[in-house]
Amino acid sequence: MSKLFAIIYSRVDGAHMFTSGDSMLTGLCVGSNNALAAYHDVALQIENLLLFNHGITESYGPCASLESILARYKGRPQTEFWKRISKTLIRRDDPLTSEPEATK
Secondary structure, eight states, rough: OOOOEEEEEEEEEEEEEEOOOOOOGGOEEEEEESSSHHHHHHHHHHHEEEEEEEEHEEEEESSHHHHHHHOOOSOOOOEEEEEEEEESSOOOOOOTTOOOOOOO
C-alpha cells in the first residue's frame, strides 16, 4: 500500500479541482470555487475511497500548503502529494459513514 498519493491540481472554469490517476483512488474528483474547501476535502475523500473500496483505515494529509500549491500553479495541471499521516483514521466527520469519530 502506497503511503504517498499523487494528486493532480488544476483549474477548470474557475473551480479548483483535485483528481488522481492512482488505481487505489479511482473516482477521486474534488472541486469547488472555494480553494480552501476543495483542499480540505481531498484528504477526506482519499480516506473514504480507501475505506469503502479497499477496507483501508488510514488518514492522509497534504504535503504542501494550499498557499504553496496556488503559488506554483502556472495554468496547467500540476502534481501534488498527499501522505499517510496515521495508520488509523483520526477523524470521521463525513456524513456518509456512521462510524464514531476516532480519538487522536
